[in-house]
Amino acid sequence: MYALIDVHKRYGLRTVALRKLNLEIRHREFFVLYGPAGAGKSTILNLIAGLTKPTSGDISRDGVSIAHLPPERRGAAMAFENYALYSHLSVAENLAFPLRAAGLDRSEIESRVKRIASVLGIPHVLDRRPGFLSGGQRQRVALGRAIIRPADIYLLDEPIGHLDAKLRHRMRAELKALAVEMNATVVFTTTSSKEALALGDRVGILNSGRLEQVGTPAELYNSPANTFVASFVGDPPMSFLSVTARRSSDGVKLYNGDGQAIASAPFDVLGRTALKAGLRSNAIQLVDAQTSGALKGSVQVVEHLGHSNIAVIAAGGDSIQVSLPADRRLKPGEPVGMIIDPRQIHLFADERALVGEHV
Ligand code: ADP
Numbered sequence: 070m071y072a073l074i075d076v077h078k079r080y081g082l083r084t085v086a087l088r089k090l091n092l093e094i095r096h097r098e099f100f101v102l103y104g105p106a107g108a109g110k111s112t113i114l115n116l117i118a119g120l121t122k123p124t125s126g127d128i129s130r131d132g133v134s135i136a137h138l139p140p141e142r143r144g145a146a147m148a149f150e151n152y153a154l155y156s157h158l159s160v161a162e163n164l165a166f167p168l169r170a171a172g173l174d175r176s177e178i179e180s181r182v183k184r185i186a187s188v189l190g191i192p193h194v195l196d197r198r199p200g201f202l203s204g205g206q207r208q209r210v211a212l213g214r215a216i217i218r219p220a221d222i223y224l225l226d227e228p229i230g231h232l233d234a235k236l237r238h239r240m241r242a243e244l245k246a247l248a249v250e251m252n253a254t255v256v257f258t259t260t261s262s263k264e265a266l267a268l269g270d271r272v273g274i275l276n277s278g279r280l281e282q283v284g285t286p287a288e289l290y291n292s293p294a295n296t297f298v299a300s301f302v303g304d305p306p307m308s309f310l311s312v313t314a315r316r317s318s319d320g321v322k323l324y325n326g327d328g329q330a331i332a333s334a335p336f337d338v339l340g341r342t343a344l345k346a347g348l349r350s351n352a353i354q355l356v357d358a359q360t361s362g363a364l365k366g367s368v369q370v371v372e373h374l375g376h377s378n379i380a381v382i383a384a385g386g387d388s389i390q391v392s393l394p395a396d397r398r399l400k401p402g403e404p405v406g407m408i409i410d411p412r413q414i415h416l417f418a419d420e421r422a423l424v425g426e427h428v
């Protein structure tokens with residue numbers, strides 16, 4: 070197990086890349102670090118690999134500090150976002166290079182090169198030099214060079230970020246299968262939330278040098294710790310309504326910006342300010358605008374996704390995304406009603422999730 074303990078990382082005087090970060094990577098897990106550009110993903114990989122040092126804090130492996138060890142003694146293999154290949158060597162020789170350096174025999178090298186080339190979908194270019202490859206092919210060779218040799222941990226920094234959507238989809242499935250087959254410990258970074266959820270045994274969500282939450286995809290989906298995580302996990306993303314909690318003749322209710330009651334409060338939130346109600350599209354039932362007790366709104370846009378459609382409904386200054394069956398027709402401007410299941414409301418105050426006993 071690799072761990073970052075209270076790691077603070079500054080570049081120069083001004084740039085704080087990581088803030089008191091604590092993170093554990095378990096043996097044999099496929100761990101995905103998700104975050105926008107500049108969040109600190111590459112910095113974390115570089116720290117584990119030993120390519121850069123923490124400003125403060127420690128890095129350990131199975132409980133023993135490795136912060137003082139040089140890169141070659143960290144047991145890490147890394148694939149960079151910006152890759153470099155030997156231009157005078159063929160693809161096969163580029164792939165074989167780390168194995169030769171490790172002293173493997175010829176037949177073993179040959180069979181590994183073949184296996185990796187097939188996983189990466191590049192067996193037909195093994196004899197070419199890098200100058201005769203497309204950008205996507207070069208990226209796959211670079212990735213192959215990182216994963217071809219045995220390592221205690223594989224650090225893959227946006228390794229398929231430059232590939233087109235279809236190839237990316239195929240590659241991520243094969244990478245995951247290969248990692249399982251190799252019993253490998255992998256840290257994989259991405260700026261795609263879909264990719265993170267598809268690949269990660271666990272996912273760490275990084276935002277401006279802070280880990281917002283770490284969990285399995287299901288944990289992140291069911292119990293997001295804050296609105297940043299909530300809006301990242303799920304498709305369509307969670308909608309947020311600004312609400313206030315007030316007592317009514319009928320118990321405590323949540324009211325939107327129009328003063329319309331959206332639902333009963335799922336638990337006691339009287340007196341809380343800066344409240345937001347987070348709704349997944351399946352927590353909302355679309356009904357006729359005249360239905361009593363329904364939250365009234367009007368259709369802004371309908372996005373057609375093929376298998377289903379998403380309607381964006383305006384109500385009380387908020388935009389709410391609702392999934393529709395493919396055969397449900399709605400026109401922009403059309404008035405609609407929404408029934409919201411209070412048990413499926415996620416409540417946030419000051420962007421942090423509130424937890425309470427659902428009544
Ligand atoms: P990510 O990989 O998530 O895009 P990085 O870890 O590369 O994020 O960068 C985190 C922050 O640190 C950014 O603000 C970036 O500009 C800064 N940074 C990264 N590397 C350096 C460096 N070598 N020198 C100065 N600032 C850096």
Ligand code: MG
Pocket residue numbers: 110111112150226
């Ligand atoms: Mg990066």
